[in-house]
Amino acid sequence: MPGTGFDNLFVVALVALLAPLAVAAVPLLRVPAVVVEIVAGVVLGPDVLGVVDADLAVQVLSVIGLAFLLFTVGLELDVRTLKGAALRLSVVGFAISLALGTGFGLFAAAAGWVGSPLLVAIALSATSLGLVVPVLRDSGQTESTAARLTIAAATLADVAAILLLTLFFSEAATSLGARVVLLTTFVGVVAVAAVALVVTERWASLTLLVRRLQDTTAEIRVRGAVVLLLGFVVLAQRFGLEAILGALLAGVVVGAVDRNTSTHPQFRTKLDAIGFGFLIPVFFVSSGIRLDVSGLVADPSALIRMPVFLLALLVVRGAPALLYRRYVSGRQAAAAGLLQATSLPFLVTASMIGTDLGVVSPVNAAALVGAGVASVLVFPTVALGLLREPVPRSAPRPRPRTRRVVT
Numbered sequence: 001m002p003g004t005g006f007d008n009l010f011v012v013a014l015v016a017l018l019a020p021l022a023v024a025a026v027p028l029l030r031v032p033a034v035v036v037e038i039v040a041g042v043v044l045g046p047d048v049l050g051v052v053d054a055d056l057a058v059q060v061l062s063v064i065g066l067a068f069l070l071f072t073v074g075l076e077l078d079v080r081t082l083k084g085a086a087l088r089l090s091v092v093g094f095a096i097s098l099a100l101g102t103g104f105g106l107f108a109a110a111a112g113w114v115g116s117p118l119l120v121a122i123a124l125s126a127t128s129l130g131l132v133v134p135v136l137r138d139s140g141q142t143e144s145t146a147a148r149l150t151i152a153a154a155t156l157a158d159v160a161a162i163l164l165l166t167l168f169f170s171e172a173a174t175s176l177g178a179r180v181v182l183l184t185t186f187v188g189v190v191a192v193a194a195v196a197l198v199v200t201e202r203w204a205s206l207t208l209l210v211r212r213l214q215d216t217t218a219e220i221r222v223r224g225a226v227v228l229l230l231g232f233v234v235l236a237q238r239f240g241l242e243a244i245l246g247a248l249l250a251g252v253v254v255g256a257v258d259r260n261t262s263t264h265p266q267f268r269t270k271l272d273a274i275g276f277g278f279l280i281p282v283f284f285v286s287s288g289i290r291l292d293v294s295g296l297v298a299d300p301s302a303l304i305r306m307p308v309f310l311l312a313l314l315v316v317r318g319a320p321a322l323l324y325r326r327y328v329s330g331r332q333a334a335a336a337g338l339l340q341a342t343s344l345p346f347l348v349t350a351s352m353i354g355t356d357l358g359v360v361s362p363v364n365a366a367a368l369v370g371a372g373v374a375s376v377l378v379f380p381t382v383a384l385g386l387l388r389e390p391v392p393r394s395a396p397r398p399r400p401r402t403r404r405v406v407t
Contacts, residue, residue, distance in 0.1 A: 005057075006057060007052075008052050008053055008054070008057065008058050009055075009057045009058055009061070009282075011044065011051060011052040012041075012052065012281075012282055012285045012286065012289075013278075013281075013282070015037060015041065015044070015281070016037065016278070016281030016282065016285060018040075019033045019036040019037045019040060019281070020036075022036055023036060031377060032131060032376055032380075033281075034131075034284050034345075035344075035373055035376050035377060037281055037284040037285045037288065038284050038287055038288035038291075038344075038373055039288060039373070040285060041284070041285040041286060041287065041288020041289040041290075042288040042289070042291055042293050044289070045288060045289035045290070045291070045293075046289070047291070047292070047294040048293065052289060053289065054286045054289045054290050058282065058286050058289070059286065061279060061282045061283075061286075062282050062283045062286040062287070063243075063283075064279050065275075065278075065279035065280045065281070065282045065283030065284075065286075066244065066247075066283045066349065067229060067233055067243060067244070067246075067247040068247070068274065068279045068280055069247075069275065069283060069345055070162070070247035070248045070251065071229050071247045071248070071250055071251040071254075071275070072130070072251060072271070072272070072276075072280070073129060073130060073248060073251060074247070074248040074249060074250060074253075074255060075251035075252075075254055075255040075271070076129065076130065076251075076255065077129070077155055077158070077159065077251070077252055077255060078255075079155070081148065081151055081152045081155055082152055082155060082156060085327070086148055086149055086152035086153075087156075089149060089152070089153070089320075089323050089324065090149075090152045090153045090155070090156040090157075091156065092320070092323060093153050093320030093321070093323055093340075094125065094153070094156055094157055094160055094320070096319060096320045097124070097125040097157070097316050097317055097319075097320055098121055098122075098125055100124075100315060100316045100319060101120060101121030101122070101123075101124040101125050101316045102117060102118065102121040104120060104121070104124065104312045104315075104316065105117030105118060105119070105120035105121045105124075108120050113361075114354070114359060114360050114364060115358065115359035115360070116169075116354065116357075116359040116360075118168055119168075119169060119350065119353075119354050119359055119360065121316075122161055122164045122165050122168070122169075122350065123161075123346065123347055123350035123351070123354075123368065124309075124312055124313050124316040124317065124343075125157060125160070125161050125164075125316060126157050126158055126161035126162075126317075126343050126346035126350075127153065127154040127157045127158060127317060127339070127340050127341075127342065127343055128154075128342050128343050128344055128345055128346065128376070129151070129154040129155060129158050130345070131342050131344065131376060131380065132150060132151070132154050132339045132340075132342060132380075133151065135339060135342075135380040135383060136339070136387075144328075144332070145327050145332075146324065146327075146328040146332035146333070146335065146336050146387075149324050149327065149328070150321075150336045150339050150340060153320070153321075153336075153340055154339075154340060157317070157340070158248075158346070159248070161346060162242075162244055162245055162346075163183070163245070165242060165244070165349075165350060165353065166183060166236075166241050166242040166244070166245040167179055167180065167183055169242070169353055169354075169357060170240055170241045170242050182239045182240060182241060183239075183245075185239070186235065186236060186239045186241055186245075187249070189235065190232065190235075190249045190253065193232075193253065194253045194256065194257065197228075197253065197257050201257065211263060211264070214264050214267070215264075215266065221267050221270075222267070222270050222271065222274070225250075225254055225267075225271060226274075228250050229246075229247060229250040229251075231250075232246035232247065232250040232253075233246040233247055233250070234246070242353070244349060283348075287352075287369065291365075291369060291370075292363050292365065292366045295361075295362060295363035295366065296363055296366050296367060296370070299363065302363045302364070302367060303367075305364060305367040306370040306371050306374070307371070307374075309367055309368050309370075309371035310371040310374050310375060312371075313341050313343060313371055313372070313375055314337075314338075314341045314375075316341075317337070317340040317341040317343065318337035318338060318340060318341040319337070320337075320340065321333050321334070321336040321337030321340055322337070324336055331386045331387075332386070332387065334383075334386055335382075335383040335384075335386040335387045336383075338379040338382055338383040338386070339379065339380065339383045341375055342375050342376055342379045342380055342383075343372055343375055344372035344373060344375065344376050347368055347371070347372035348372065350368075351368045352365070
């Protein structure tokens with residue numbers, strides 16, 4: 001039987017410790033630790049072994065972990081990548097994704113799988129930027145045209161998907177117009193807070209004080225970032241919007257203000273230590289614990305939905321990469337499509353919101369998350385193979401094709 005008190009949290013923390021060790025022990029598998037965390041949560045959860053349960057302590061830290069995950073996504077967003085052809089292709093590609101996702105959502109609704117086609121469309125339109133960038137780094141092509149296009153598309157998709165999820169599925173008001181007003185007002189308040197933060201940072205006396213305390217037990221920069229994160233989350237909830245939007249914008253503000261890290265090079269490392277060292281793994285492990293795996297296994301037709309969702313994810317996010325053929329090779333475009341179709345954190349978030357609102361059943365939420373897990377397992381590995389195209393020794397190196405440069 002699942003334990004009580006801090007027993008469950010201990011098991012979750014133990015899984016978080018062992019997951020990256022297991023991944024490092026078998027490097028050829030190239031499985032992200034997040035997948036191991038979710039799978040371990042499923043296996044140890046109430047539907048399989050019944051070793052651990054998502055009690056109150058785990059649930060609270062899971063919510064904070066989700067907020068910190070979106071905070072780190074915002075922290076890494078670089079809007080400077082969205083310009084010129086990259087911006088144009090990203091916008092057109094995201095519009096195509098929404099159109100394709102809506103079509104699949106209508107099919108899923110007609111089949112009785114979901115109650116909201118739009119939620120499915122939004123859920124399938126996002127890309128896991130935090131999973132895509134490491135793959136591109138492994139390929140050694142982060143500065144290539146294909147990488148820049150992929151990162152730009154993932155950046156826009158992450159931001160747009162969260163905005164749409166907040167706009168259409170928050171509990172702000174019954175009318176869409178009221179939600180637009182609230183969302184616009186909230187973004188305006190965040191912008192004012194960002195300007196105020198920039199102005200405050202220019203106070204010489206305050207700057208000296210912060211530098212003196214930043215690497216002591218006060219950890220003043222870390223505490224300030226946490227206050228900003230929680231403040232924006234609370235503010236978003238006060239506006240009746242999704243808390244994830246506040247978390248994302250908090251990361252964007254900190255990342256924009258904190259461009260120059262020469263005086264505090266360890267700040268980002270400390271934030272990663274809090275997030276990826278503790279809170280974020282709790283969110284992923286608990287997500288696995290709460291998946292309705294027994295429902296999937298008990299209903300063969302429900303189990304079939306997982307590969308259907310996976311195929312939909314590949315088409316919805318992968319197809320827009322065909323727009324890149326004007327700038328990159330066919331293999332690079334295919335790799336970009338696979339990377340853009342790699343999504344997990346947002347699918348987990350969207351499925352949780354859909355379950356809470358009653359528009360997605362727990363079984364279908366499990367199928368959707370399962371498709372996300374499969375995408376993380378398969379798509380980046382295949383994409384990495386395409387990006388690392390070997391050149392036969394017996395054959396002369398082909399002359400590079402002339403491509404238009406994306407600026």
